[in-house]
Amino acid sequence: MAGSSGTSVKQEEITSFDAIVVGSGISGGWAAKELCEKGLKTLVLERGRNVEHIKDYPTANTPVWDFKYRGALPEKVLDANPYISKAAGYDASTAHFFIKDADHPYIQEKPFEWIRGYQVGGKSLIWGRACARWSEMDFTAPHRYGYGIEWPIGYNDVAPWYSHVEKFIGVCGNKEGIDTMPDGEFLPAFELNCVEQHLKEAVASKFNRHYVSGRWAQVTQPQAIHKEQHRQCLSRNLCMRGCPLGGYFSSNASTLPAAEKTGNLTIRPFSVVHSIIYDEQSGKATGVKVIDANTKKEIIFHAKIIFLNASALNTNLVLLNSTSRRFPNGLGNDNGLLGKYIGFHNYRAGMSGEFDGFEDKYYKVSKPSECIIPNFRNVYQKDTDFVGGYVIFSAGYREKLNDKNIPKALGAAFKDAISKPGKWGAYMYMQGETIPKESNHVRLSKDKKDEWGIPLLITSVDYDDNDDKMVKDFIEQGRAMLEAAGAKNIVVNENRQPPGLDIHEMGGVRMGKDPANSLLNEWNQLHHCKNVFVTDGACMTSTGNQSPSILYMSLTARAANYAVEQLKKGAL
Secondary structure (H helix, E strand, C coil), X not given: CCCCCXXXXXXXXXXXXXXXXXXXXXXXXXXXXXXXXXXXXXXXXXXXXXXXXXXXXXXXXXXXXXXXXXXXXXXXXXXXXXXXXHCCCCCCCCHHHCCCHHHCCCEECXXXXXXXXXXXXXXXXCCCCECCCXXXXXXXXXXXHCCCCCCCCCHHHHHHHXXXXXXHHCEECCCCCECCECCCCEECCCCCCHHHHHHHHHHHHHHCCCCEECCECECCCCCHHHHHCCXXXXXXXXXXXXXXXXXXXXXXXXXXXXXXXXXXXXXXXXXXXXXXXXXXXXXXXXXXXEEECCCCCEEEXXXXXXXXXXXXXXXXXXXHCCCCCCCXXXXXXXXXXXXXXXXXXXXXXXXXXXXXXXXXXXXXXXXXXXXXXXXXXXXXXCCCCCCCCEEEEEEEEECCCCHHHCCCCCCHHHHHHHHCCCCEEEEEEEEECCXXXXXXXXXXEEEEECCCCCEEEEEECCCCHHHHHHXXXXXXXXXXXXXXXXXXXXXXXXXXXXXCCCCCCEEECCECCCCCCCCEXXXXXXXXXXXXXXXXXXXCCCCCCCCCHHHHHHHXXXXXXXXXXXXXXXXX
């Protein structure tokens, strides 16, 4: 990547740009692509190391038997990393893309297990890749049912930008005509296996609900735009190691190379952003103060517009730390709500069951996707004792080994026994909407700082009674659907995991119509500092129930287009 080799401040380093993007993950990569393609000299600041596509995926092609413990990590590593060791996908093959717990401390006022990926590409290298669109109901439900403020935009404002993003990144799926999960610009979906098809039929006939192939950021059938990016998914299902084929979307495989192609991109890794610099005379931000991660030297970069895409909680941290005489409590924070109304997704419950039969069938591919039961709660009217809704992710599987019938012997009989697959099964787990509340917040420590001199973040986020009621409903409904399909030996797990492990933290710098109760307007601009845009999860007014990453990408592309238009008009 352009400018990615420098790890320390040099005298000749360019410090003035048209635009600065803080963060290189899912939304930061999109900001870089859009701004560069519109002609702006753009600096991307990344606090972690450089990661180059293909070159820096050390385990991409390593067979599982070549890992010392078949991919499992030794106990001393798990003990030293109690948070990231619980994260989905974390093992010896992916550990290099997760930040170790000790490398960036924070203060948990309430249990919160914060998963981070500090490198060029951020968590786009290790995300789950679910890409269903929000529906109009997701945008309107909080205000309609009285558990949130009104979004300043709706589905129709974002729909063309969803299409713009989907076409570029590649999203597989079927057009299903489902109100709560709108159709998009899809590549061919992964087929349902025999148990998934059976579940689809049972859920439809007995509950009038949908069970469909998920919308996933996998290039199943590359179009011209993907061939230009040299990307195709071969269903290796090793995505989180980094895919040398670019089969799934990441900043490294897709948006950052597109930005670099313009000649307008500079990436600076090892750049810890301290704060945004505000000029009281102009009423604008003039740049970004950075601490070099290696030398600890301070440097200031200047730009006309700034996009904050540091991931939700770090974006809150940067803004809270951006104080001035005009904004003593953080940039744009006139109403005192910066860092408040943090939301997340409720993943507390899941279940699995066994199925008899289907033993003459197996998989065609080990697909890197799951199926989805879209939200069916509180859609057109409130129909439960809780607010919000939830989606269910699900898949059918077959046990790889028939370990219940392995003979106590060696030789051919043993080989035959372990070669025969076991029973079929299926799992379901919830992804539930939560209510952003003022009490759920982050703030800066007054006396503890990190090694770069930046105050530590304090997290104070928790569940509530609404979450408990939603979990109870999912367990009842999930069990009923599995039983209706004939599942046996159903096992339910209510794990009570702390917030954070969902890796969908949102809010703190929410969008809104009124500067009295929000920080951003309908274009993701700070109400009180118009050349600063926030388009990562921090901007979210509510959490919805679908996975949010493709909404971040779409909001970013929309805001970048607007920012460039305003810049050309001289309005910024």
